[in-house]
Amino acid sequence: MSALTAIHAITLAERLEDPRLFRQYAYIDGKWTHGHREEAVTNPATGKFWAISLCWMPARSLLPLMPPSPPSFTGVRCVPMSAASAC
Amino acid sequence: MRADERCERLLAWYDLLQANREDLATIMTLEQGKPMPDARGEVEYGASFVRWFAEEGKRTYGETIPSHIPNASLGTIKEPVGIAALITPWNFPLAMITRKAAAALAAGCPVIVKPANETPFSALALAELAERAGIPKGIFNVVLGEPAEVSKILCAEPRIKALSFTGSTRVGRLLMEQSAGTVKRLSLELGGNAPFIVGPDMDPKEAAYAAVDAKFQTSGQDCLAANRILVHESIHDEFVEQFAERMAALTVGNGMESEVDLGPLIHRQAVEKASAIVDDAIARGATLVAGDQSQAPGENFFMPVMLTQVTPDMQVWREENFAPVAGITAYSDDDEVIELANDTEYGLAAYVYTHDIRRIWKLMRALEYGMVSVNSVKMTGPPVPFGGVKQSGLGREGGATGIDEYLETKYYCLGALGSVSGS
Numbered sequence: 001m002s003a004l005t006a007i008h009a010i011t012l013a014e015r016l017e018d019p020r021l022f023r024q025y026a027y028i029d030g031k032w033t034h035g036h037r038e039e040a041v042t043n044p045a046t047g048k049f050w051a052i053s054l055c056w057m058p059a060r061s062l063l064p065l066m067p068p069s070p071p072s073f074t075g076v077r078c079v080p081m082s083a084a085s086a087c
Numbered sequence: 088m089r090a091d092e093r094c095e096r097l098l099a100w101y102d103l104l105q106a107n108r109e110d111l112a113t114i115m116t117l118e119q120g121k122p123m124p125d126a127r128g129e130v131e132y133g134a135s136f137v138r139w140f141a142e143e144g145k146r147t148y149g150e151t152i153p154s155h156i157p158n159a160s161l162g163t164i165k166e167p168v169g170i171a172a173l174i175t176p177w178n179f180p181l182a183m184i185t186r187k188a189a190a191a192l193a194a195g196c197p198v199i200v201k202p203a204n205e206t207p208f209s210a211l212a213l214a215e216l217a218e219r220a221g222i223p224k225g226i227f228n229v230v231l232g233e234p235a236e237v238s239k240i241l242c243a244e245p246r247i248k249a250l251s252f253t254g255s256t257r258v259g260r261l262l263m264e265q266s267a268g269t270v271k272r273l274s275l276e277l278g279g280n281a282p283f284i285v286g287p288d289m290d291p292k293e294a295a296y297a298a299v300d301a302k303f304q305t306s307g308q309d310c311l312a313a314n315r316i317l318v319h320e321s322i323h324d325e326f327v328e329q330f331a332e333r334m335a336a337l338t339v340g341n342g343m344e345s346e347v348d349l350g351p352l353i354h355r356q357a358v359e360k361a362s363a364i365v366d367d368a369i370a371r372g373a374t375l376v377a378g379d380q381s382q383a384p385g386e387n388f389f390m391p392v393m394l395t396q397v398t399p400d401m402q403v404w405r406e407e408n409f410a411p412v413a414g415i416t417a418y419s420d421d422d423e424v425i426e427l428a429n430d431t432e433y434g435l436a437a438y439v440y441t442h443d444i445r446r447i448w449k450l451m452r453a454l455e456y457g458m459v460s461v462n463s464v465k466m467t468g469p470p471v472p473f474g475g476v477k478q479s480g481l482g483r484e485g486g487a488t489g490i491d492e493y494l495e496t497k498y499y500c501l502g503a504l505g506s507v508s509g510s
Contacts, residue, residue, distance in 0.1 A: 041206075
């Protein structure tokens with residue numbers, strides 16, 4: 001996390017009763033996953049950026065990051081991403 | 088995981104959404120701009136879909152079919168369609184995720200959420216709470232990236248079996264094209280251009296106040312916003328006066344401050360688009376009754392505008408303006424207002440205000456819309472099928488059929504069972 005990002009995260013964290021609700025990473029296969037690019041998110045009321053999303057990633061890298069073996073949510077047709085193509 | 092276990096996890100998620108309502112509303116207001124009371128309302132609204140579908144997931148019944156084949160038993164079972172990609176908008180950054188994800192998860196489908204890049208933090212907070220609720224890893228995922236690139240990858244990926252999108256008709260068409268190669272199950276909640284029809288029997292004040300509510304919620308950035316307000320000529324002038332009075336009472340400002348009714352638009356481009364629509368209408372003969380932009384409290388704000396004498400050749404009539412710009416016109420009879428109301432490529436929602444039961448029935452049947460609300464601004468919620476016709480989309484979200492968007496019907500024929508009485 002860059003210093004600038006950290007400052008904004010702290011600013012927001014002070015506004016929240018539960019600071020852990022402010023997440024900046026992608027959530028993939030149960031893991032908070034860092035992307036390749038930081039992207040500023042603007043507060044429309046002020047026109048200024050207020051936080052940075054750290055989860056941008058090249059599109060082609062998304063699918064390999066998808067759940068390699070997610071637990072079935074039903075027992076049927078919840079095929080692991082890595083195995084689905086074999087079906 | 089069994090349906091009742093999925094229900095328990097979803098109810099735990101619902102409880103966490105409720106318990107963290109204030110924080111979720113704060114994040115939403117900071118990234119989307121809507122006033123805090125509206126943000127709190129959206130958290131409630133979004134959570135309500137989680138509770139609804141938690142229960143619906145236990146009722147995905149198949150059926151038994153009386154057999155036409157000797158010694159066979161026929162029926163259907165419902166199976167989850169598979170992994171679902173959910174592409175969601177910035178105007179309702181939490182509820183548009185839960186309305187889709189809760190249905191998919193209840194059906195047993197893992198989801199990949201791609202939220203709008205303007206509002207990623209509501210989606211990521213939902214992921215944090217999903218994890219705490221015990222939704223297994225890999226079942227609820229959130230990704231961000233360049234929208235066009237990510238969408239293209241998701242659409243082309245054969246392992247993803249369903250795609251649900253809420254957003255513009257333009258992007259919806261593109262996603263349909265991109266999904267054709269993998270023949271995905273598509274649910275599309277696209278643009279709206281809602282007519283708000285006021286009958287001659289209505290109290291102008293009652294109708295005008297309702298129209299203001301229907302137009303300016305979320306600063307007009309709502310697919311249900313009443314874009315074209317069609318008022319019977321006999322009460323038009325009084326309606327306009329009442330509308331202006333009610334509109335003048337709206338406070339525009341930072342959504343984090345108290346007593347604010349309308350927040351900013353999402354970004355500067357939205358302000359420029361709204362301004363261009365107003366200019367186009369005036370150039371084509373509309374009258375600007377109210378809306379002084381010099382009063383705007385910041386560069387992303389747009390003061391509510393009322394235009395009268397709007398006509399079908401104007402952008403304000405043809406386009407979903409997604410801004411606090413209300414266009415009003417007069418009509419003379421029911422047949423004319425039906426023609427005017429249907430004069431759009433969109434078909435999401437329509438409002439009708441009248442107490443004449445014959446007029447209500449005639450309009451309700453003649454209006455080419457997926458949803459018609461009579462004498463009520465509020466029409467949405469978990470128990471009802473939300474969706475449009477024409478170029479407003481495909482499929483329905485919510486209601487008893489909402490979970491079907493994520494289910495396949497498998498027919499089975501059990502043959503050679505021997506002679507069974509009644510088969």
